[in-house]
Amino acid sequence: MLWLLLCFADALVVASFEVIVPDKHLLAIRGGSAVLGCEFTPDPDLSNLVVTWQRSEDSQVVHSFYYQQDQLKKQSPEFHNRTSLFISELHKGNASLRIAEVSPKDAGLYLCIVSNAKGTGKALMTVIYGALYSEPRLSIHVNSTTVTVQFETEGFPKPEVIWLDEHGQNLNYHLELHDQTEDGLYLVKSSYEAQKPTVNVTFTLKNHLLNQNLQRPVFLSYDKDTTANQGTIALVLSVVCFFLVIAIIWFVRRRNKQKPSAVNHVN
Numbered sequence: 001m002l003w004l005l006l007c008f009a010d011a012l013v014v015a016s017f018e019v020i021v022p023d024k025h026l027l028a029i030r031g032g033s034a035v036l037g038c039e040f041t042p043d044p045d046l047s048n049l050v051v052t053w054q055r056s057e058d059s060q061v062v063h064s065f066y067y068q069q070d071q072l073k074k075q076s077p078e079f080h081n082r083t084s085l086f087i088s089e090l091h092k093g094n095a096s097l098r099i100a101e102v103s104p105k106d107a108g109l110y111l112c113i114v115s116n117a118k119g120t121g122k123a124l125m126t127v128i129y130g131a132l133y134s135e136p137r138l139s140i141h142v143n144s145t146t147v148t149v150q151f152e153t154e155g156f157p158k159p160e161v162i163w164l165d166e167h168g169q170n171l172n173y174h175l176e177l178h179d180q181t182e183d184g185l186y187l188v189k190s191s192y193e194a195q196k197p198t199v200n201v202t203f204t205l206k207n208h209l210l211n212q213n214l215q216r217p218v219f220l221s222y223d224k225d226t227t228a229n230q231g232t233i234a235l236v237l238s239v240v241c242f243f244l245v246i247a248i249i250w251f252v253r254r255r256n257k258q259k260p261s262a263v264n265h266v267n
Helices: 002-015 087-092 224-266
Strands: 025-029 034-036 050-055 061-066 083-085 097-099 108-116 119-130 137-142 146-155 160-165 174-178 186-195 198-207 212-221
Touching: 025 034, 034 119, 061 083, 061 097, 137 212, 146 198, 146 212, 160 186, 186 198
Parallel strands: 025 119
Antiparallel strands: 034 097, 050 061, 050 108, 083 097, 108 119, 137 146, 146 186, 160 198, 174 186, 198 212
16 A cells, blocks of 8 residues: 555656646747747756757757756757857756757757656757848849849748739749758749830739748839930940040140150250
């Protein structure tokens, strides 16, 4: 009977210890810091506390704490000088991990494993990576009959791209999507080819993960008469410059011919 009571008491102790992650899914933004929350049943005595964070996919050690201090000898090189615990909060049951300078490689599954005198437990969470798209860079290419308007930007994940006309109707467009940047970002190049003489379109890019919505209107108008006049002015200026160069050359040569006679007159 006493043995059963002891077993029941041990079971209560084990059941009273738990490890939880408040957020099962955490959104980490490029270049910033991410705090992976983890809570456990605290014990004022930290001498028996062991906290280990590791990647679930490959068991890489992200951060370790035992003997009342950080233990980073087995830490994966990818996380060197980028991780820290909230040491002053450990006695309260806070085993949250801070990861600085978030990059695409930080996305994935993480295990928070904690043990102390009250028990051992673990909890799993997912880190999702995102990057805001940069300010779209505009370029315009003009030929005899059409105008091509292009926007270029980088971000993550894959965006939704829309081109609209002045009436809000969808337009057919060209889209190039590359994921070969050094930061693991998608490079987006999207263009629309319009007929002259007027271009009135709006480029829209949506990053649904980060609730980012970029809209950039483009309005261009071409006047055929103005274009012709500009061509005539350019031709006239070219002719004037040509005769000006001829006049300068003639003046220099005449001056050089006059120099010897001036010297002889002095002698």
